[in-house]
Amino acid sequence: MIYFCCDQRRREAVRNSALNGIDFVEVVDLEAANPADRQRFLHLYLVNDPGGMVYTEDNLRFEGGAPVDVVAVTMGLDGQQNVMVIELVQAGDFGPYRLNLVTSHLNPAPPPEIDPTLASVTFSFKVECPSPFDCLTDCECETPQRPETDIDYTARDFHSFRRMMLDRMSVSAPEFATGHPADLSTVLVDILAYTADQLAYQQDAAQTEAYLNRARSRISLKRLTRLLDYAVDEGCNARCFCHFTVSSDILPMAPQTVVIPQGSAVCTRLNEMPVTFMRNNALLAQSGAVYETCHPITSLHVAHNEMRFYTWSNGRCHLPKGATSATLAGHFPDLHAFTYLAFEEIMGATTGNQADRVLDHRQIVLLVNVQVLNRDNEPLTDPITGEEITLIEWHERDALRFPVCISSETAIEEGRRFIEPISVARGNMVLVDHGQTLDDDELGQVPASHLRWAPGKGLVESLRKSAACADKQCEQEQAETIPAVFRPTLTRAPLTFAPRYLAGEPAVDALQIPLPSETFPAITIEGDDGVEVLPYLPVPDLLASDGTSRVFAVEIERDDRAYLRFGDNEFGRRPLSGTTFTARYRVGVGTAGHIGVDKLHHLALNMPEVTGVRNITAGKGGRNRETHAAIRKRAPFLFKTQERAVTREDYQTLGRRVEWVQDVSCAYVHTGSWITTFALPDPKGRVGVGDGQRVALREHYEKFRLAAHDVDVSTPVYVPLEITLHVCVAPNASKSHVRQRLLSLFSPKRQANGALGILHPDQFRAGQILHLSPLLAAAQNVDGVIAAKATRFRRFGDPRTSGLEERKLLFGRTEIARVDNDASHPGNGVFLFDLEGGR
Template sequence: MTRLGNAERLEDRARDLDGKGLNAFRLAYVTLDAAPKPAFAWLDVEFWNANALAPLPPREAFKIQGATRQRSGNPARAVAVLQVLPGAGNTLRLQIAPVGDYSTYLLSTTSVGLGAPDNALPLAMDPLLNALPFKFRPGCFNLNCTPMEKGRPAPTEPEIDYLARDYDSFRHVLIAAMMRRVPGWSPSSEADLDQVLIDLVAADADEQADYHDRVMNERALATARKRVSLARHARLLDYHIHQGNQASTWLALEVAGMVDLPATGQDEFGVWSGRAWQDDDAVIFAMARDGGSWRQRCFAQLNRLRLYTWGKTVTALAAGSTEADLTAATPLTQTEAEALRDFFLGTHASQVPGPGAADVNTAVDQLLIQEALNPETGTANGRRIAQRQLLQLLPLHGPIARAEALQDPFTGEWLVRVRWRAEDALRQNFCFVCDCAGQPVEDVSLFHANLLRVTQGRPRITTFRAPGQPLGGADERSFVASDSVSYEIVLRQAGSASPPRGVLCPLPASPLAYRASAPGGETPTRTTAQVMVQGFAEPWQEQSDLIESQRDDQHFIVETDELGGSSLRFGDGSNGAALPMGAFVQCRYRVGQGSQGNVGADSLVGFVDASGAVQRVWNPFDVTNGRDPEPAAEIVRRVPEAYRQHQLRAVTLDDYARRAEELPGVAHARARYAWTGSWRCVQVAIDPAGGIVLAEPLRRALADHLDAVRLIGEDLEVGAARYVPLDIKLSLCAQPAYWPEDLRAALEEEFSGGWMRDGRHGFFHPDRWTFGQPLYASQLIGRALSVTGVGRVLRTSMRRWNPGSGGGLTEIDIDPLALPESRLEKIPVGPFEIIVVANDPDHLETGRIRFEITGGRR
């Protein structure tokens, strides 16, 4: 047995043996004979005292044990004491033979077989100190003098089932462990204390395993399920997930007198669908509090405007019209006409903002034209809701006047002529006067100028206070709901004295409405939250993240989870300013989002107005721009590849062309390199959508758009494409039942450069032709044969308008007896050329097509 003890206390025990009449080994010196192979060794054994050393003990009183190779227990070659001689002081000299090996031997005393007085020393030896280890050769056997330490077998590890991840498996593991470690234990009644403890531990382990699994799922984009995690993973790849956006629409009003909306003393002006805004299925809209002039001033003079029909001679406005002559319900005098004109020009006396009305917008920039009566019956029943259009008036300071007052010299009545943008030209005919049952019916269509923009969502105000501060009351009965909650201080570590990581303000109502933004990941989303912090005069600004926010930037971010709940997060003083201690935060926001706000026309008819001046409201158009949040599955699919779609630098010519085609108004683009004599230039040719004239505003916008991505050292030139006019002649044979004149009109429409009556593009519509696209004779023949009444095509001839620029006359005679005949005839064009055939007799240089018709009805 190996004993481990305190060395100092063991030495104290040995010194005290003399007083007890006992003795013990202290140390020994080994001396070998000088011969190469010594036959014996001398062992000088020193004792702690002289007790029992006289008379001299016999050699049988000493016993030697140990050794690994030459053991002392072998009778033939046993290591034993040969004789005992007295030594100096408390020492005995023992002769030992034979000399043992390199292992450690143990010298002890024994009284077995001895009688008095030979057994005096063994009986006087302290049992604790009656053993003395020694070596015959204390030197190292080799160069490794490190004492050998015996190893121990590794302790048996408990069997743990690492696949246990739920309550049942954890409970099974605990029961098995108890049965292995507690002998005789077995599961018994569920009411026993040990069983209850096992169940409690298993339940807690189940919760911890579930939390661990959820945390591990959030570490990667493909497995994350939390929308906040998906948004953060997406931002690492410069992708902004789309949180949906609130619906928005135009609202038309009729008012009594002049009124500002919201009225003075009223916080919001809202409208809704259904009977009351408190209904569960009501869809609420309100004015957006954006910009400095977010309120709107409406005027009774602009409720309903009639078309001046010049004595019922002008009964309709044709599609493509960009101006109209307006009058009121009663004939206008000169003063009234000039006043109405001033409303459109923004110079009317009532449009001057008064005291406390700096946030009121008094401009009249839009007109609404809509069908009020059914032109077939003269009543409101059956009127076409789709027969409506929003018209954006011309700029105030443009070359053409937006509005002007005119007088009809025939009747002496006054009128106001208003003009709107060419891109808002009427898409269809609008009827204003019709005959029903032999009686003329006027005001079939009307104009409205009291228009304002509204967005979906019920207004709400939430006040956040520091934890421990008293909260204010809540009001859910008002149109603008209000409540008060405590914000959360996010600590860096529980119990840590370091500054907090920030402040989290969970919004109590959901879903938070997001403003309109384009999907695709490029545009950061913005919410309707407007945040004011106590002690700051300006509202804090919303950001996508706080990474680039400085320590004094008044920024916050909004995070929305998969359940629709949103929270405001403020900075920690390093990234974004920290909230002052004890300051309260007021957040005004909208609740409502997505496709729930998409309602039909004339659905928003309920309204709240404290002034009582609003008589009627309605939404003229279907609301269709409400969008739901981007699904998680689409986020996981799009984010890893979305960055490939965002070209931030034009490296190749195709990059320039694709970049140009991103702008509205551009149908096609083509780029090429040119040498200016000093540096390389990129020339970009543009084919405008719906025409052949590149407007200067579009050209400047394209130049700025392309300049942002061009390479350093490359100049940029933006110009129109080179258009190639053609001179084409088709000889056709009409079927016997069709008049040639009617067939010619149908052919001219089929091969026109505009829109056909059935909504199709004409054959030479500019959007059907692009750079380098040749014209094949077979295309002309096939399109001509598609016109009802054409029997067959006899001959086609086509060439460039100016033969000297390339491409002579190409003629094809079609002999029906020689069919089928394969002939490929075409007019080739260069890579930067586009075919154009406008067939305008006033501008023959833009191409023409002629038809020679034989046969038919005569």
């Protein structure tokens, strides 16, 4: 036999013919009744019954291994006539043997009734012997030798490739290497050189994009920096609060419905257009900026267009800075908690002219409590005048940043004219953010796969390396399909990245600039595969997605074009061929949405009752996309940011990342089988640490602590002090003025210039040594003070702790000094002055 066939069908052909042949041979080894007869008997099975044909030892010939002698040949075994029992003198060795059926010792040809193809069989006497090796053998296919060709690998452009090919042809095919432009061979060389030039360009581009300092594509930079766990900033859209003025109440037609749905567009002024009109994306694109509502509006009320403050019959009133409550003049039963209210100055406080109003005196607050009825479920009224009133409270995060003037009086030159109202409150407010929604953008259809690997060269070939030699030789090689690349792009740019808005969020938080990790692409897509329409969700990257997730990642190129990348059935689900995608997304991002106040003018919704649209606050919070230079500068330094708490200094540094923590002191304590770090926080601007803050700081440390290293947050112990200074006042200085200056300097609050008072809680640290000399130096620097001397310097009520001799007070690790200097609560620390002299 000169070749090997995987499908052995010759036996079937012989079985249905008049010829006979060898089917297989068995070596009687372990089944021998007598151990001495092991491997001495062979059972040769024929394909067909030989009938009257009898074979003897003259018809057998053994090849290979040590010589073996045949004792006798018997036809038939246990009623099977197609079996020849061959008895040998001795067993063969470990080598392979070949048993042939021959005509006679002198004629090696097969008998005429035996098929030549099945006239021999290969076997081994030791097939049942134990072996330490695997029965399968390696299949080492010989690698064909290829002739070596001299190639100039420095050729990288069209001309060098063309020259190299012509030089090669001049050696291999001199009759074709003419170089004449009209020859077919030259035309083919030019085409191949052009193709090689394009491939070389792509190779150079790939080499360029593989390094952070050379990459020109923003997508390449994003993927490279992702390896460093660096999130590229894709920007953020701007936000502001919009006010709607209505001519009549607009109420929902049915429960659980809204009058202005989420995503309704408002835009800047368009010439010759009414305040409200049916939405038209082409018309909206002509405006300077398009904003959309972030929350639905359930109702609009005429009474909320402008609401005056109630002054309780007083004049020249104002709401102080930091106020969180007020009284409105009138009964407003439709004013509810967790809605936004705007405070706006509408005229100058000194002249009464609208043109003199301060545009910055505007603030949005989130109502948390509205009281319109008394205990008898009747409208609240002033018990003196009987006028109806409404009490409102707003979130402490939205405490007034400036005094709100309510009523005033003009100067003498203006005639002492009483002015009211200076500022008013406005309802019908909603948060809007920059970006225009585009519907039904066709992204195209997933193409069918038309490329395939050559047989045996695909990715599945790696799974067949452990197969047996015969299996690999006999398995029919299939051409593996290469999935088609589907990376659609959006028609319009730039794609909006926005934070996720929460209902009932304080206004100050809604206008803050979010972190890059807190902004998400404003896009949703749907895929129609002909059977059903399924949504696909955007994710920052596909690494955390499994093969069944219908997700996609958005990648922004340097020209602001957005590319969509789908999964590969390992990280995200690959769309089926023929699936058609449509996208709904928003465009508009960055500081382009930073518009001034009162710039919004139109509502893209047919509502004639809306007579006015304007933004009370300016657009803010927008952030442009991160530049290439910024990415290259920041990403490599991410490794230098400490993200593990190992030493005490690490716990202090990581603890200061929490907003309310001023400083942290740590101690290592062995608490049994492990070490526990006890973190003692020092809060900013206040005294005391609440249980919620302790839990929050403990959870903050959880992602930084070492394994088998516990963290616990302790509560600081505040130690009240008792300090008295004897101050000598200059003879020409007013004693009361000096005392006033000293009390302002030694205050637990902020001074008028914004500086911290010496007794402010942020001036003291846990375990810090309090020295007396800085206190005396500060007192002596006050105008009108000649000298200062401490007469009492100790812990409150404990004469044994006096620090006058050592001129310092010592505190434990968990102790923080406290001097509130509050006459109503002297137990929280006192700081007294004994003034002598002056006038």
